[in-house]
Amino acid sequence: MDDLIADFVAECREMLEALGGEIVAWEAQPDDRARLDSIFRFVHTVKGNCGFFDFPRLEALSHAAEDALADVRANRRHADPVLVSAVLAIIDRIGEMVSTIEAGEELPAGDDSALIHALEPGAEGAAAPVAVAVMDGTIKSSAAPRTIRLSVELLDRVMSTVSDMVLARNELARRLRESTSDVPIDGAFERLSSIIAEMRDAITRTRMQRIENLFVGLPRMVRDLCAELGKQVLVDIEGGDVELDREMIEMIRDPLTHIIRNAVDHGIEKPADRLKAGKREIGLLAVSARQSGNQILIDIQDDGRGIDGMKLVEKAIANGVIAKDNAAQLSHRDQLALIFEAGLSTAKEVTAISGRGVGMDVVRSNIERIGGIVEVDSKVGDGTRMTLRVPLTLTIIPALTVSIAGQHFAIPRSAIEEIVRANGESVTLEHLGGAGVATIRGRRVPEVSLASILGLESQIAEQDRTLIVLRPAGGDVYALSVDRIHDHEELVVKPAAPAVMATGLYAGTTLADDGSPILLMDPAGIAEVGGVRLEAQERASRIVEAPVAAIEEDVAVLLFHGLDGGRRAMRLAVVDRIEEVPATAIRPGAGQLRVQIGDAILPLAGVNGDLPAEKVRLFRLNDGTCEIGYAFREVIDLSAIAHEVIPAEHPAEVSAVSLVAGEPAELVDPHWLFATLLTAAERTPEQPVCRLPAGDPWMQNMLRPMVEAAGYRVVSETDEFEVDLAILSAATESPRSPAARVIRLRSEPDPASAKDDTIYRYDRAALLTALKSSATGRR
């Protein structure tokens, strides 16, 4: 019997969870038969089971709801908001009772007649506002996937066993390396290794859950909020099929709820105000999730009144969060970021829903605790967009292992900006009143010694240590000096015991390959214990930095040996890529040397010595429209010009000399090269230019080759000139920089609506047509 009840409870749970979104969607479209049916199925199942188990209260409730819904199904009654609210109330009550049964307690006697009465036609109910939910794609109803239910503990046990197995394998690998090698044994071991790796992958995937589980409750929540606030909101949910670590989903549940509550409460205006502002009565709240690399991006966008940056600033000054002189220098972004400061809320009055002072600062700290970032963008009158970026999984973190006085520690790689030697050329280390200040290529950053923070004796002199430049989530950079850098590793991180976490220095523990424990440092914690002021510093230093950065930016050069052996430097920005061609591809033609690369014939420069017999390496230089080749012998290094530049007397291939990496080098003048080698007549017909989002791997890897094959030159978002075509995913808003034409790609095969002009991203024929028409349209 107990087993049966457990099954019943589990079944109810599952159905209840799935139902939350359905019932609100049904309210929006009372004619939607499929949704009505699934709600009906639920109450029907509950009713059937209750009779069997003898839960009279549950039975009466579900029976009443079933009757009402049956009437709707038979078209004897219309599903109005009052009825939906009543059905919702009953389903809630059923949920409560199921929890009671699950806890093994007796169902208390209670009176449900009010709820049942509310179902009757013409019953008085709170006039419920309309909250509409549009789930993305089609709702998958029938054809349940073949699954079994497993307890999470069992999965965790399997996971930890697999981790043990990986450690045992590593141990075995070390022993095998030490002993004499035996080919058959090595082969068998290799096989075992790959099987274990595969198994680890698979078991990691079992921990992944669709983010739908998190989203499914949102329409219901927004609906209830709307009822309370007298607003109308349409919820648009997209990307529910993105998978995320189970624990991660739990961690972002509260922040997400908070942001959505804020959006409905403070963002979206009342219907009357919206009409006055010339907007539709119904507000739009779009929640979408997508994966980008090993991060998940969750966007929450509303079309409400937006955040007034100036008001935030005024409030921040009033509360003493920022000084008045600094306030004037804040960019729009910085102004908005103030919303994450503790104790700032733009809401005029505190409401029951949000604005109780526990605000966005808590959201930010919660997201940052799991290694994520919150970003905000808003335009007054137009709405607000919040973006949560969270790592795919909590448990595996790429990290750098370092050591202090022989003890190993790990530092999460996501926080590391760069690593420099303390005695490096462009680095100086000073002490001002006991505090360390490192100057790295002209930028001053506070320096903290990990050894002194941890109270360990370092055997290595200060100038021989390595500086790790860290940028903790939300904070500003500082340099951490460590004795030695060891390795990049993917570490399986586990939370540490409270006594260890209490230090505030560590983010968790992990095991090294040899099975010994390693502490994972928390970069923000180190900064705090080390006394680095993050927030205040962040703003101050950025203002000072900006002009310096602008100068620094354009001096990155590629140092190389020319064919004549000369030491030269080429500005990195003009080098498109490095090619290697057979010597036979280079031949004179039409009065100058030319090189054939694929289908293109480019003018060739830099041939001031003997060409190598077989392979010639060359830079492919690009000025935005044309390309030329520049032959060289070998690349020495990437470097920067930090010294005085002495210009040449006459314009020529070499425009100047300067000290690069400690030795003089000739600076190649790309302008002269292009001006000399290209005569107007032989400029290649200008290619159409297409802009693709740089951070989107699908666009870059899958789409880009196709776009290039269609004759386009591809640029990223960082080039802001007008392009002929911009390709975007349907989820992003209008392009940031001008484009003559925009193609939007959606990830679902079917268009969301008739006037949807997006193209399905695997619809090759339609894509090619669109590419072709944009290319010809401009000529």
Next chain:
Amino acid sequence: MSELLLIVTIDGERVALPAAAVESVVELDTLIPVPRAAAHVAGLSALRSRVLTVIDCMRSLELGDTDCSDGIREAAVVELEGHHYALIVDLVEDVVEALSDPLPVRAAMGSGWERASQGMVETESGPLLLIDVAALIAGGEAKAAA
């Protein structure tokens, strides 16, 4: 009264731990210190793929330091709120059955013992002090702060 007790020696004194709380008894060899953690946290160690937080019972009971220099130490592994701890003891003796409920000790004990003990239990080998594992893990400093 059938509760089982694990008899261990801490600072030369035989005391009882509730056997149900003890997962296993291990010999620790490696010990990775945790800089800046509370004094009674001796460090971290690994048991298979689990990280153990090693608690120095003597320091937790304000009895001085355990000498860890000689390498291998015996420890009882317990789980508390999802974390695994290894309690360093001098010696693990035996498992016995408790013959009585814990009774208050009416004589004055050392303050550390006072804090960590749940009372005195009768066993076949005489009365023993029953130790509260959670108090042992919390250590003296946490208590002082609270």
